[in-house]
Amino acid sequence: DGGITQSPKYLFRKEGQNVTLSCEQNLNHDAMYWYRQDPGQGLRLIYYSQIVNDFQKGDIAEGYSVSREKKESFPLTVTSAQKNPTAFYLCASSSRDGSYEQYFGPGTRLTVT
Protein backbone atom coordinates (compact mmCIF):
# COMPACT_ATOMS: atom_id res chain seq x y z
CA ASP A 1 0.00 0.00 0.00
CA GLY A 2 1.25 3.45 -0.88
CA GLY A 3 1.29 6.03 1.84
CA ILE A 4 3.14 8.06 4.41
CA THR A 5 4.41 6.66 7.67
CA GLN A 6 5.41 8.60 10.72
CA SER A 7 6.96 7.12 13.78
CA PRO A 8 6.48 6.97 16.61
CA LYS A 9 2.84 7.90 17.20
CA TYR A 10 3.62 9.29 20.65
CA LEU A 11 6.95 10.68 21.78
CA PHE A 12 8.03 11.98 25.16
CA ARG A 13 11.18 13.95 25.83
CA LYS A 14 12.75 15.98 28.56
CA GLU A 15 13.29 19.67 28.04
CA GLY A 16 16.69 20.46 26.57
CA GLN A 17 16.92 17.32 24.44
CA ASN A 18 16.84 17.26 20.67
CA VAL A 19 14.41 14.81 19.13
CA THR A 20 14.01 13.57 15.56
CA LEU A 21 10.66 12.70 14.04
CA SER A 22 10.58 10.25 11.19
CA CYS A 23 8.62 10.61 7.94
CA GLU A 24 8.76 8.15 5.06
CA GLN A 25 6.67 8.02 1.88
CA ASN A 26 6.40 5.49 -0.93
CA LEU A 27 4.16 7.57 -3.18
CA ASN A 28 7.08 8.66 -5.38
CA HIS A 29 6.29 12.28 -4.54
CA ASP A 30 8.97 14.89 -5.03
CA ALA A 31 7.69 17.36 -2.44
CA MET A 32 7.44 16.79 1.30
CA TYR A 33 6.26 19.00 4.14
CA TRP A 34 6.24 19.29 7.91
CA TYR A 35 3.38 20.96 9.77
CA ARG A 36 2.74 21.67 13.38
CA GLN A 37 -0.76 21.63 14.89
CA ASP A 38 -1.64 23.11 18.26
CA PRO A 39 -5.00 22.62 19.99
CA GLY A 40 -7.76 24.62 18.36
CA GLN A 41 -5.51 25.86 15.62
CA GLY A 42 -4.92 25.07 12.02
CA LEU A 43 -1.75 23.61 10.62
CA ARG A 44 1.34 25.76 10.33
CA LEU A 45 4.14 25.00 7.91
CA ILE A 46 7.56 24.35 9.44
CA TYR A 47 9.71 23.26 6.48
CA TYR A 48 9.16 21.93 3.01
CA SER A 49 11.27 20.29 0.36
CA GLN A 50 10.52 20.18 -3.33
CA ILE A 51 13.44 17.97 -4.30
CA VAL A 52 16.21 15.89 -2.77
CA ASN A 53 18.98 17.88 -1.06
CA ASP A 54 16.92 21.06 -1.08
CA PHE A 55 14.49 22.48 1.45
CA GLN A 56 12.98 25.82 2.47
CA LYS A 57 11.78 27.35 5.69
CA GLY A 58 8.09 27.64 6.25
CA ASP A 59 6.29 30.05 8.52
CA ILE A 60 7.61 28.74 11.84
CA ALA A 61 11.04 27.21 11.16
CA GLU A 62 12.84 28.57 14.22
CA GLY A 63 14.00 25.79 16.52
CA TYR A 64 13.60 23.08 13.88
CA SER A 65 15.90 21.49 11.32
CA VAL A 66 15.37 19.04 8.46
CA SER A 67 17.30 17.02 5.92
CA ARG A 68 16.32 15.51 2.57
CA GLU A 69 18.98 13.01 1.59
CA LYS A 70 16.53 10.59 0.00
CA LYS A 71 13.35 11.16 -1.96
CA GLU A 72 11.40 8.91 0.39
CA SER A 73 12.51 10.43 3.67
CA PHE A 74 12.18 13.85 5.31
CA PRO A 75 13.10 13.72 9.02
CA LEU A 76 12.40 16.66 11.31
CA THR A 77 14.57 17.49 14.30
CA VAL A 78 13.03 19.49 17.10
CA THR A 79 15.94 21.19 18.81
CA SER A 80 16.26 22.49 22.33
CA ALA A 81 15.97 25.99 20.86
CA GLN A 82 12.29 25.45 20.10
CA LYS A 83 10.52 27.21 22.96
CA ASN A 84 7.21 25.35 22.85
CA PRO A 85 7.87 21.98 21.24
CA THR A 86 4.85 20.13 22.63
CA ALA A 87 2.48 19.73 19.68
CA PHE A 88 1.10 17.39 17.05
CA TYR A 89 3.41 17.09 14.05
CA LEU A 90 2.15 16.10 10.64
CA CYS A 91 4.18 15.16 7.60
CA ALA A 92 2.79 15.39 4.08
CA SER A 93 3.86 14.83 0.50
CA SER A 94 2.67 15.87 -2.93
CA SER A 95 3.61 16.12 -6.57
CA ARG A 96 5.63 19.26 -7.27
CA ASP A 97 2.97 20.87 -9.36
CA GLY A 98 1.06 23.31 -7.19
CA SER A 99 -2.27 21.91 -8.27
CA TYR A 100 -1.87 18.60 -6.54
CA GLU A 101 -3.19 17.84 -3.13
CA GLN A 102 -1.01 16.92 -0.20
CA TYR A 103 -1.33 13.54 1.43
CA PHE A 104 -0.72 13.31 5.14
CA GLY A 105 0.79 10.82 7.51
CA PRO A 106 -0.84 9.77 10.80
CA GLY A 107 1.15 12.32 12.81
CA THR A 108 3.43 12.23 15.85
CA ARG A 109 2.31 13.70 19.13
CA LEU A 110 5.35 15.11 20.90
CA THR A 111 5.27 15.96 24.59
CA VAL A 112 8.21 17.74 26.17
CA THR A 113 8.33 18.14 29.94
Add this chain to the structure above:
Amino acid sequence: AQKVTQAQTEISVVEKEDVTLDCVYETRDTTYYLFWYKQPPSGELVFLIRRNSFDEQNEISGRYSWNFQKSTSSFNFTITASQVVDSAVYFCALSEAGGGGNKLTFGTGTQLKVEL
Protein backbone atom coordinates in the same frame (compact mmCIF):
# COMPACT_ATOMS: atom_id res chain seq x y z
CA ALA B 1 -0.44 37.32 1.97
CA GLN B 2 -3.00 34.60 1.65
CA LYS B 3 -5.46 33.85 4.41
CA VAL B 4 -8.23 31.35 5.09
CA THR B 5 -11.01 32.04 7.58
CA GLN B 6 -13.31 29.43 9.05
CA ALA B 7 -15.49 31.46 11.35
CA GLN B 8 -17.39 28.48 12.75
CA THR B 9 -15.31 26.99 15.53
CA GLU B 10 -17.75 24.24 16.44
CA ILE B 11 -21.06 23.01 15.03
CA SER B 12 -23.36 20.45 16.62
CA VAL B 13 -26.15 18.78 14.69
CA VAL B 14 -28.43 15.84 15.09
CA GLU B 15 -27.96 12.93 12.74
CA LYS B 16 -29.69 13.35 9.36
CA GLU B 17 -29.56 17.11 9.51
CA ASP B 18 -27.83 18.99 6.70
CA VAL B 19 -24.88 21.13 7.71
CA THR B 20 -22.78 23.72 5.89
CA LEU B 21 -19.22 24.57 6.81
CA ASP B 22 -18.10 28.02 5.73
CA CYS B 23 -14.74 28.97 4.27
CA VAL B 24 -13.65 32.45 3.17
CA TYR B 25 -10.26 33.06 1.64
CA GLU B 26 -8.01 35.95 0.67
CA THR B 27 -5.40 35.91 -2.05
CA ARG B 28 -3.91 38.32 -4.56
CA ASP B 29 -3.26 35.60 -7.11
CA THR B 30 -5.61 34.94 -9.98
CA THR B 31 -4.59 31.29 -10.10
CA TYR B 32 -4.97 29.33 -6.91
CA TYR B 33 -6.33 26.09 -5.50
CA LEU B 34 -8.73 25.42 -2.68
CA PHE B 35 -8.94 22.24 -0.64
CA TRP B 36 -11.02 20.63 2.06
CA TYR B 37 -9.56 18.11 4.48
CA LYS B 38 -11.19 16.02 7.18
CA GLN B 39 -9.38 15.25 10.44
CA PRO B 40 -11.06 12.45 12.42
CA PRO B 41 -10.11 11.84 16.06
CA SER B 42 -7.23 9.62 14.94
CA GLY B 43 -5.47 12.79 13.75
CA GLU B 44 -4.60 12.01 10.15
CA LEU B 45 -5.82 14.53 7.59
CA VAL B 46 -7.91 13.04 4.82
CA PHE B 47 -8.12 14.85 1.50
CA LEU B 48 -11.70 15.51 0.36
CA ILE B 49 -11.59 17.84 -2.62
CA ARG B 50 -9.46 20.22 -4.70
CA ARG B 51 -10.85 23.09 -6.76
CA ASN B 52 -8.89 25.46 -8.97
CA SER B 53 -9.74 29.12 -9.31
CA PHE B 54 -10.91 28.80 -12.89
CA ASP B 55 -13.53 26.19 -12.17
CA GLU B 56 -16.54 27.58 -10.36
CA GLN B 57 -18.75 24.60 -10.97
CA ASN B 58 -20.24 23.17 -7.85
CA GLU B 59 -19.38 19.59 -7.10
CA ILE B 60 -21.28 16.78 -5.49
CA SER B 61 -19.84 13.54 -4.20
CA GLY B 62 -22.39 11.39 -2.47
CA ARG B 63 -23.59 13.28 0.61
CA TYR B 64 -20.88 15.92 0.18
CA SER B 65 -21.20 19.03 -1.95
CA TRP B 66 -19.08 22.12 -2.41
CA ASN B 67 -20.09 25.62 -3.44
CA PHE B 68 -17.29 27.79 -4.85
CA GLN B 69 -18.06 31.48 -5.41
CA LYS B 70 -15.21 33.72 -6.52
CA SER B 71 -17.38 36.82 -6.18
CA THR B 72 -17.54 36.32 -2.42
CA SER B 73 -14.21 34.45 -2.06
CA SER B 74 -15.99 31.53 -0.48
CA PHE B 75 -15.70 27.78 -0.78
CA ASN B 76 -18.39 26.26 1.41
CA PHE B 77 -18.88 22.59 2.18
CA THR B 78 -22.25 20.97 2.77
CA ILE B 79 -22.91 17.55 4.24
CA THR B 80 -26.39 16.27 3.51
CA ALA B 81 -28.09 13.89 5.92
CA SER B 82 -25.19 13.97 8.35
CA GLN B 83 -24.06 10.82 10.12
CA VAL B 84 -22.16 10.21 13.34
CA VAL B 85 -19.14 9.14 11.27
CA ASP B 86 -18.97 12.67 9.89
CA SER B 87 -17.89 13.92 13.29
CA ALA B 88 -14.43 15.40 12.79
CA VAL B 89 -12.54 18.63 12.36
CA TYR B 90 -12.77 19.99 8.84
CA PHE B 91 -10.11 22.25 7.39
CA CYS B 92 -10.27 24.51 4.39
CA ALA B 93 -6.92 25.33 2.75
CA LEU B 94 -5.55 27.55 -0.02
CA SER B 95 -2.55 27.07 -2.29
CA GLU B 96 -1.23 29.70 -4.64
CA ALA B 97 0.13 28.53 -7.98
CA GLY B 98 3.60 29.46 -9.11
CA GLY B 99 7.20 28.65 -8.37
CA GLY B 100 6.90 28.79 -4.60
CA GLY B 101 5.94 25.19 -4.23
CA ASN B 102 2.68 23.76 -3.11
CA LYS B 103 2.45 25.62 0.18
CA LEU B 104 -0.91 25.30 1.85
CA THR B 105 -2.43 27.92 4.10
CA PHE B 106 -4.98 26.36 6.43
CA GLY B 107 -7.95 27.81 8.22
CA THR B 108 -8.33 27.11 11.92
CA GLY B 109 -10.82 24.34 11.30
CA THR B 110 -14.46 23.65 12.20
CA GLN B 111 -15.23 20.93 14.72
CA LEU B 112 -18.37 19.10 13.59
CA LYS B 113 -20.22 16.98 16.11
CA VAL B 114 -23.03 14.80 14.86
CA GLU B 115 -25.16 13.29 17.59
CA LEU B 116 -27.81 10.61 17.54
